[in-house]
Amino acid sequence: MADFNSEFWHWYIAILTVISILACVWLIRWMTSGFQHSDEVESTGHIWDEDLTELNNPLPRWWLGLFYITLAFGGFYLLLYPGLGTFGGLLGWTSKGAYEQEIEKVEAEVGPLFAGYQQTPILDLIKDENALKIGERLYLNYCSTCHGSDARGARGFPNLRDNEWQWGGDPESIRTTLHNGRIAAMPAWEAALGGESGVNEVTQYILRLSGRATIDELADKGKAKYDVFCVACHGLEGKGNPALGAPNLTDDVWLYGGSITRISESLIKGRNGQMPAQLDRLGEAKIHLLTAYVYSLSQEK
Ligand code: HEC
Ligand code: HEC
Structure with a gap:
């Protein structure tokens, strides 16, 4: 919310929003007033197919009611939740807070499970089907955008299934790759080579x-x-x-x-080529499972 760099936009959005809602109220009142309740129904003067006449009846009450409910909902919503410029809403709800709460809930559930796996050496983990399944899911979530969902890579993104390793394919090297990331430095050679x-x-x-x-x-x-x-x-x-x-x-x-x-x-x-560091993003436990998973890929054959 604090992304605006001037107060102007806060007021601009807040005032426009309030005016729009008030305008809707006014529009409904205007459109529904002025009907005399009588049996005579006015025609709008539009006639199709010789005798199909458009009449000017007042809107049904339930229909009007829905309009007013929508408007009231909008008003309350903007009072309680963020929406009016930078006003945060009375409930103090934020999407970041909601996200963090969800993450906390999940961590509490899977934390102990991951902690257990973290104590298990990689060479044992690669024999544990459940651990590898979790590893695969983590891989699909965090790594497949670059290395491909089959882990076979693409140009510029290494294949993780073969036995060719740029930075080493033993568990400790893979772990280091994931922890710290890797930045390959191959300079441009055209000038030096003549x-x-x-x-x-x-x-x-x-x-x-x-x-x-x-x-x-x-x-x-x-x-x-x-x-x-x-x-x-x-x-x-x-x-x-x-x-x-x-x-x-x-x-x-x-x-x-x-x-x-x-x-x-x-x-x-x-x-x-740059492999982004994952430690801050994923933490030790997930990296341990991912290391086992990636290591297992080049072992199956
Ligand atoms: C300072 C170390 C360094 C020197 C010196 C160096 N390279 Fe490289 N080279 C690398 C690294 C690191 C990579 C991997 C780049 C990446 O992953 O993005 C690489 C990648 C390459 C590739 C791409 C390989 C592939 O799999 O696609 C070729 C080809 C290559 N180097 C040839 C050369 C040649 C020829 C020279 C000498 C003119 C040279 N390199 C000098 C470090 C070096
Ligand atoms: C933003 C794209 C990107 C993401 C996301 C990414 N990687 Fe990488 N990864 C790379 C690139 C690019 C390289 C090659 C770096 C180089 O040129 O040396 C690499 C290299 C590696 C290597 C070293 C391969 C070798 O031959 O030594 C491993 C292992 C690896 N990634 C695993 C993973 C895992 C596991 C994840 C998920 C946690 C992941 N990567 C997420 C881009 C990515």
């Missing part, structure tokens, strides 16, 4: 690393550049380094795509 030709050479070398056919002359030049600029993170053999999140370049698993175009794009633009 422009487009340098990018092409190194791209050819990466094709060689991943076991594909190359233009050898270019790939050889690419290797010289790779050994200067890339070994520090991706390693001499291109197998990557989980401490830095530098992916293995020798397999056919690609976060951003393994075609010549995609690899060149990775080199030209650099890549900075």
Whole structure:
């Protein structure tokens, strides 16, 4: 409610709302007054299909009653609940408060259950069907928007079902990934590699690393550049380094795509994938269950 940056909007909305309601009252009174109760019914003068005449009868009482009830409801509602500008309502209800109350209720219910699981080591949890079911539900709630509902990822969002890990796939590494998030730092290389030709050479070398056919002359030049600029993170053999999140370049698993175009794009633009930290959002207990679930995905096969 305090999102308005000036008092003006509070009054603007409050006054307009009150005037609108009063206008409705006035409109109803105006439309219903002036009828003489007699047996003669006036016609509005509209006639269709030769003899279908529109009459001007007063509105039925029950119908009018409904109108007045609606108006009174509106008035009381605005008195009790937030709605009139920044006026918070006499009940002090807020959507944030209602949300927190609901969360508290749920926490009280599932808290003890989660706390129990939290004491169980990951290697035991992955054998516990119920724990994995809860893990899956948590996953679908909190992770599937990015990693996909089947956890197979998409371009830029890693597949969590395979055995390829950028940041390590043992339970402790997965837990750290979830706790703190991960920020991958792969700088842009076009300038350092000497422009487009340098990018092409190194791209050819990466094709060689991943076991594909190359233009050898270019790939050889690419290797010289790779050994200067890339070994520090991706390693001499291109197998990557989980401490830095530098992916293995020798397999056919690609976060951003393994075609010549995609690899060149990775080199030209650099890549900075970010996995958001979850600790503040989910807490230890849920992360423990999620760690077990994610770990279990690459174990089933
Ligand atoms: C400072 C460490 C660092 C250096 C140096 C570095 N990289 Fe990377 N590279 C990374 C990281 C971290 C990622 C993952 C980026 C992400 O997840 O967003 C990455 C991603 C990539 C990718 C995308 C892989 C995929 O799966 O899609 C390619 C290709 C790549 N690097 C090639 C290179 C080449 C070639 C060089 C040398 C010119 C190089 N990198 C130098 C850290 C580095
Ligand atoms: C906003 C999108 C987003 C959400 C939400 C998200 N992730 Fe991620 N996650 C990413 C990205 C992007 C990466 C890759 C970071 C990089 O490039 O290194 C990643 C990386 C990971 C990794 C590391 C994979 C590896 O190969 O080492 C794991 C594990 C992971 N996420 C699990 C989860 C789980 C579990 C959740 C739910 C609690 C989750 N993520 C929610 C975007 C997201």
